[in-house]
Amino acid sequence: MSTEYLPESDQASGEQASNVDVNGKKLSLAHRLSTGDISWDFIGRRKIWFALSAAMMALSIGALLIVGLRLGIEFKGGADFTAPTTVTATTVEDVRSAVVNSDVPELDSTQVTTVGNNQVRVQTRSLTAAEVTKVQGAISTQTKAAPADVTYSLIGASWGEQITGKAIQALVVFLVLVAALIWAYFRDWKMSIAALVALAHDLLLTVGIYALVGFTVTPATLIGVLTILGYSLYDTVVVFDKVRENVKGITGQKRTYTEAANTAVNQVLVRSLNTTIIGVLPVAALLFAGVFVLGSGPLEDLGLALFVGMITGAYSSIFLATPILAMLKEREPGMRKHREQLAHRESRKAARGTVSGAQAVPAGPAATLASTGARVQPARTTRANRKPQ
Numbered sequence: 001m002s003t004e005y006l007p008e009s010d011q012a013s014g015e016q017a018s019n020v021d022v023n024g025k026k027l028s029l030a031h032r033l034s035t036g037d038i039s040w041d042f043i044g045r046r047k048i049w050f051a052l053s054a055a056m057m058a059l060s061i062g063a064l065l066i067v068g069l070r071l072g073i074e075f076k077g078g079a080d081f082t083a084p085t086t087v088t089a090t091t092v093e094d095v096r097s098a099v100v101n102s103d104v105p106e107l108d109s110t111q112v113t114t115v116g117n118n119q120v121r122v123q124t125r126s127l128t129a130a131e132v133t134k135v136q137g138a139i140s141t142q143t144k145a146a147p148a149d150v151t152y153s154l155i156g157a158s159w160g161e162q163i164t165g166k167a168i169q170a171l172v173v174f175l176v177l178v179a180a181l182i183w184a185y186f187r188d189w190k191m192s193i194a195a196l197v198a199l200a201h202d203l204l205l206t207v208g209i210y211a212l213v214g215f216t217v218t219p220a221t222l223i224g225v226l227t228i229l230g231y232s233l234y235d236t237v238v239v240f241d242k243v244r245e246n247v248k249g250i251t252g253q254k255r256t257y258t259e260a261a262n263t264a265v266n267q268v269l270v271r272s273l274n275t276t277i278i279g280v281l282p283v284a285a286l287l288f289a290g291v292f293v294l295g296s297g298p299l300e301d302l303g304l305a306l307f308v309g310m311i312t313g314a315y316s317s318i319f320l321a322t323p324i325l326a327m328l329k330e331r332e333p334g335m336r337k338h339r340e341q342l343a344h345r346e347s348r349k350a351a352r353g354t355v356s357g358a359q360a361v362p363a364g365p366a367a368t369l370a371s372t373g374a375r376v377q378p379a380r381t382t383r384a385n386r387k388p389q
Helices: 008-012 028-035 042-064 089-102 129-143 157-186 189-212 217-248 257-293 300-329 333-358 366-371
Strands: 078-083 111-114 121-123 151-155
Touching: 008 028, 008 333, 042 121, 042 189, 042 257, 042 300, 078 111, 078 129, 089 111, 089 300, 129 151, 157 189, 157 217, 189 300, 217 257, 257 300
Parallel strands: none
Antiparallel strands: 078 121, 078 151, 111 121
C-alpha cells in the first residue's frame, strides 16, 4: 500500500486529517472502516435491500414456474450413448440431426455433447430395445464407428428420484444442524432465523439462475448447491461474530443495537469482499473452462452453482442477514427501553443547549465584563455638568 504524507504547512499547523495517522501516513479504507472513521448505513437502508432481494426472489420463482428446470438424464431417465469419432466444428449438429431423423419419434429434446476431441455423447428419452437399435445404428453411420463401439446405458427415472430424495434429506439435516449450531454458539435464536432466511435466499436465487440460463441440472449441480450453503453460512457467521462483539453490554453504550450492528458490518466489509473475490476467481475460471473450452458437462454445472452461490452468499450476509437480525432484536422490550433512554438523553442535551444559547446577556458594564473579560468603569461627569440638588 502506498503511503501519503501531509504537506509541511499542515504539519506545522498541528492539524491532523482524519484519514492519516499520527505520523502523517494515509490510513487504508479497511482501517478507517474498522475504527469507525467512515461508515455506510447498510442497516438503515434495509428497506432498499429487502425490496431488491424480494424482486430477485420473485424473478427466480417466476423462472421456475414459467421456464422450469432442465433436468438431466439422471433425474428424468433415458438412454445414454457414447461413440468414438473425430470431433469437428459440426460434429454436434451432425450427430443430432442423424439421431432425430432415425425414424424414432419424440427425439427433439436429444442432447449431444463432445467428450474431449475423440468422443461424442448422446442423451435421449427412455427408449425401447428396438428404438435403441435404431439410434445406435444412426450414430454408428454418422460417426463412421462400428456398431459395437457405440456403447449405451439405460437409466431409469427411479434412480433420479432416489438422488433427489437423498439431496432433500441432506438439505433438511443441514439446515437443522445449522440452526442448532448457530444457537449454541451465539446463544441467540434470532441469529439462527436470520441465517436460515439468508440461506433460503441464496438457494432460491441459485436455482432460479439455473432455470433462466437453461443449464442442465445434474448430480454435479446438487453438489454445487449444497457446497454454496457452506460458503453463505461462513460469511454470515463472520458478520454475526463481530455483531456479538459490538453489542456486548449494549445497554451501557451510547448507541442502539442497530448502530452497533451496522458498525460491525462496516468493520468486516473489506474482509468479506476480499474473501469473496479470492473464492470467486478460481470458480469463474472453472465455469469458463466448462462453458467455452470443454462444452457442457460437470464443470459447467458445478461452476455455475458455485459462482452464483458465492456471490449471493456474500450479498445476503451483509444486506439481508444482519438487517433482519437487527430488526428482530430491536423489537425486544430491553432494546426498546434502551432506545427510549438514549432518545431521552438526546432530548435533554438538546434542551440544555437551547436554554444556554437563549440566555440574555446583562446590559451595562456587566455585559462588557462578560463579553471581553475586562473590567470597565462607568463614565464620570464633571462638576459643571452636575445638576444642582
